[in-house]
Amino acid sequence: MQLWQFVWILAAVTGMTAAGLIGNCWAIVTGRRPDIWMLSSYGVTTPLRALALMAYAPLALVRTGLSYVDYNPVFAMMVLATGLLWSFLQGVFILTAFFGFT
Numbered sequence: 001m002q003l004w005q006f007v008w009i010l011a012a013v014t015g016m017t018a019a020g021l022i023g024n025c026w027a028i029v030t031g032r033r034p035d036i037w038m039l040s041s042y043g044v045t046t047p048l049r050a051l052a053l054m055a056y057a058p059l060a061l062v063r064t065g066l067s068y069v070d071y072n073p074v075f076a077m078m079v080l081a082t083g084l085l086w087s088f089l090q091g092v093f094i095l096t097a098f099f100g101f102t
Helices: 003-030 046-067 073-098
Strands: none
Touching: 003 046, 003 073, 046 073
16 A cells, blocks of 8 residues: 555545544434434524534445445445545545644
């Protein structure tokens, strides 16, 4: 494995880990896992709910893609690839903004 492949995998794993941590923290605080329906009502915490959902979305997409593999493999692979790409981009942001990776 070359260095650039390791860095890409590190970024994707970092994004997926951050999504899992944010989802679990949200579930501990509110008592339910983040989902799209938490944006159906407006209130003071709507921006916080939107941020939590945006950070949790890569893990939700990957879980959805993995659950649809048996029923519709093409759709499942598209959703899975979208989740992994989002996780990669989120990991790149985390590694560059907080840890100084360039």
